Amino acid sequence: MSYLPPWAKRLICLVILLCLATAATPRLLEFSDRTFTLTPEQIGTAKTGNNEERILAAIDDIRAGKMADARATVDALLNEQPNYRLAQLLRADLYAMRAMPLDTIGGGAAATNASAPSSVLDDLRKEALVRIAHRNEDQATANKLPANIVVFAPNQQYAILVDASTSRLYVFANENGKPKRIKDHYVVVGKLGVDKRVEGDQRSPLGVYFVTSHLTRPQLDKTYGELADLYGVGAWPISYPNELDRSQNRTGHGIWLHGSPAATYARAPQASNGCVVLTNEEMLKVSSYLQPGNTPVIVAPRVEWLTESEWLQRQSAALALLTQWKSKWENLDSAAYLQFYGDEFRSAEGQTIEAWRSQKTAVNTGKTWAKVQLSDISIFAAGENSSQLVTTFQQDYRSNNLENQMRKRLYWQRGNEGWKIIWEGAATI
CATH class of the missing domain: 3.10.450.50 (Nuclear Transport Factor 2; Chain: A,)
Incomplete structure (x- = not known):
C-alpha cells in the first residue's frame, strides 16, 4: 500500500468501513426475528343511526380523540355506502393521524395526495360543516314553527321547505292546519347559489312553487339515455318560473327535485345546475309526500323560525x-x-x-x-x-x-x- 497514492488509500479504508457497518446492522424486520412486534390496533365500536347521524358521530369521535370508534363507524358506513365521499375523506384523515396531527377536515387527503384538487376538498369540508351547523341549529329550532308555512289549504297534506343557507330540506305535515315537522334531509342547490334569474345561471330559484309531475327513472332513461343517471332514482319537476317570475322576465326551465348519480352518494352543498338534489335513498323517502299539482315547494334564503x-x-x-x-x-x-x-x-x-x-x-x-x-x-x-x-x-x-x-x-x-x-x-x- 506504500506505493499507492493517498487518495487510493483513503478509498480502500472507506470500502472496508462500509462493509463492516453493513455486517453489523440488525435485521429487525425479518419474519424469524421475534425481537420486534407491532402493537395491535384497538377495536372500536361503530355508532348506529342514519348515515348523517353516523358521519357526525365519527367527526365527534375524532375531535374527542376516540379514533378507534371513529374508524369503526367510518368503516361501517363505507361498507354500506362505498361512494360516500365524505366518509372516504374521514378515513383518509384517520390513517394520516397515525403519523401526524391534523387541524382541519381533509388534512389527511391534502397531505398524502398533493394532486387532489383543492376544490374537491373544499366541497367536502363544506358538506361536513353544513351538516354540523344543521345539527346545532336543529337543537334550537326543534320546537319552533316555520314562518314560511302560514296557511295550508284543506287538501294540502304536506309542504316542502328548503333552507338554502343550511342546505336543508324539511317535510311538514298539515296537522289540523298547523305545520308539523316530520322529516328533514341534507340537499344540494345551485353551483352559484340561489336567486335564479336567467337560463343557465346555475342558481336555484327562490320563491313558492308546486310539484308539477313525476318523471320515473325509466322515463328519464328513455328521454336522456346515459345522462339519466344524473337524476338518480327519478325527478319531480317544480313550477319554476312561477307567475311572478315570468312577470319579472326571469327565464330558465327544468328545475327539479331529484336523486343523485349512482357513483356518488352525496354531492357538495352547491353542485347542481339549479335543481334541488337529494341522495337517492332520501329522495325516495321524500317522494312519498309529494302530490303533483298540490304540494308546495318553498325555497327560502333562510328559514325564519317562530314560537x-x-x-x-x-x-x-x-x-x-x-x-x-x-x-x-x-x-x-x-x-x-x-x-x-x-x-x-x-x-x-x-x-x-x-x-x-x-x-x-x-x-x-x-x-x-x-x-x-x-x-x-x-x-x-x-x-x-x-x-x-x-x-x-x-x-x-x-x-x-x-x-x-x-x-x-x-x-x-x-x-x-x-x-x-x-x-x-x-x-x-
Whole structure:
C-alpha cells in the first residue's frame, strides 16, 4: 500500500468501513426475528343511526380523540355506502393521524395526495360543516314553527321547505292546519347559489312553487339515455318560473327535485345546475309526500323560525290582510281597495299599476253591489325574512252585472309602506 497514492488509500479504508457497518446492522424486520412486534390496533365500536347521524358521530369521535370508534363507524358506513365521499375523506384523515396531527377536515387527503384538487376538498369540508351547523341549529329550532308555512289549504297534506343557507330540506305535515315537522334531509342547490334569474345561471330559484309531475327513472332513461343517471332514482319537476317570475322576465326551465348519480352518494352543498338534489335513498323517502299539482315547494334564503304564539300571530295577520282586501273590493271602495297594490304591480295580462287603477275605478262605477267569497285558502311566505306572501284561493265573485269563479293567486311584497300586491291573476297550478 506504500506505493499507492493517498487518495487510493483513503478509498480502500472507506470500502472496508462500509462493509463492516453493513455486517453489523440488525435485521429487525425479518419474519424469524421475534425481537420486534407491532402493537395491535384497538377495536372500536361503530355508532348506529342514519348515515348523517353516523358521519357526525365519527367527526365527534375524532375531535374527542376516540379514533378507534371513529374508524369503526367510518368503516361501517363505507361498507354500506362505498361512494360516500365524505366518509372516504374521514378515513383518509384517520390513517394520516397515525403519523401526524391534523387541524382541519381533509388534512389527511391534502397531505398524502398533493394532486387532489383543492376544490374537491373544499366541497367536502363544506358538506361536513353544513351538516354540523344543521345539527346545532336543529337543537334550537326543534320546537319552533316555520314562518314560511302560514296557511295550508284543506287538501294540502304536506309542504316542502328548503333552507338554502343550511342546505336543508324539511317535510311538514298539515296537522289540523298547523305545520308539523316530520322529516328533514341534507340537499344540494345551485353551483352559484340561489336567486335564479336567467337560463343557465346555475342558481336555484327562490320563491313558492308546486310539484308539477313525476318523471320515473325509466322515463328519464328513455328521454336522456346515459345522462339519466344524473337524476338518480327519478325527478319531480317544480313550477319554476312561477307567475311572478315570468312577470319579472326571469327565464330558465327544468328545475327539479331529484336523486343523485349512482357513483356518488352525496354531492357538495352547491353542485347542481339549479335543481334541488337529494341522495337517492332520501329522495325516495321524500317522494312519498309529494302530490303533483298540490304540494308546495318553498325555497327560502333562510328559514325564519317562530314560537307557536308568534306563528299564530303571523297567521292571523296574514288572514286579516286578505280579508281586508276582500272587504274593500266588496264595498266598492275603489280608493281604499287600490291602496293594497304596489307601484311595481303587474296583472296576469301585463297591466301596470296605472292601467289597473283606471280599469278598476271604471268597473266599480257601474256596480251597485258586489259579493266576494274566498275558499280553499293557502298562504306561504318566501324571500328574506319572509318578506313575500303567496296567497292562493278559490274566488267566487258576484255583482249586479257579473258572476265569475276562478282559482286566483296574489303575490304580496312587504316594504316601507307595509304589504302590497305586486301580481294578481289566475293560478296556473
